[in-house]
Amino acid sequence: MSICGHCGAESTRIKTHFCEDGSRYDECPQCNPSDFEKVTDPSDKKIWMGYEAHPNEYEKQYDKDGVIYMRKPEYRAEQEQRLMEQTEEELEAQKLAVAKKRATRRTTPMTEAEQIAAVRKASEIASWIVASAQDGRDVN
Numbered sequence: 278m279s280i281c282g283h284c285g286a287e288s289t290r291i292k293t294h295f296c297e298d299g300s301r302y303d304e305c306p307q308c309n310p311s312d313f314e315k316v317t318d319p320s321d322k323k324i325w326m327g328y329e330a331h332p333n334e335y336e337k338q339y340d341k342d343g344v345i346y347m348r349k350p351e352y353r354a355e356q357e358q359r360l361m362e363q364t365e366e367e368l369e370a371q372k373l374a375v376a377k378k379r380a381t382r383r384t385t386p387m388t389e390a391e392q393i394a395a396v397r398k399a400s401e402i403a404s405w406i407v408a409s410a411q412d413g414r415d416v417n
């Protein structure tokens with residue numbers, strides 16, 4: 278770890294720029310994320326913020342509280358588009374499920390024989406669950 282000479286953040290990825298006039302300055306992913314692409318390390322267990330993972334898609338801006346990272350309009354539009362597409366897929370799946378239910382749903386009451394069979398089945402399942410519990414097994 279070193280300390281960024283520009284913002285004071287600790288980072289393993291500080292770039293020092295040497296200028297023609299002999300001066301130099303530091304930048305790090307904290308103070309200039311657009312100059313750093315994310316390095317993917319399998320041992321990275323942290324959750325990366327959007328501006329850390331995709332620094333080139335964000336613009337650094339300042340508000341009254343300090344630095345904020347704003348998605349670039351085209352990146353935002355792309356993400357919103359993706360959300361819309363997902364919603365359409367879900368709507369389609371929902372439509373199919375409703376159509377299937379309409380086509381196959383039961384509209385007549387159970388006969389007496391069906392009721393007896395259903396109760397017997399439920400009773401079998403119930404005694405199986407009781408037996409499992411007595412054996413100390415979990416039933417899911």
Ligand SMILES: [Zn+2]
Nearest residue numbers: 281284305308
């Ligand atoms: Zn910095």
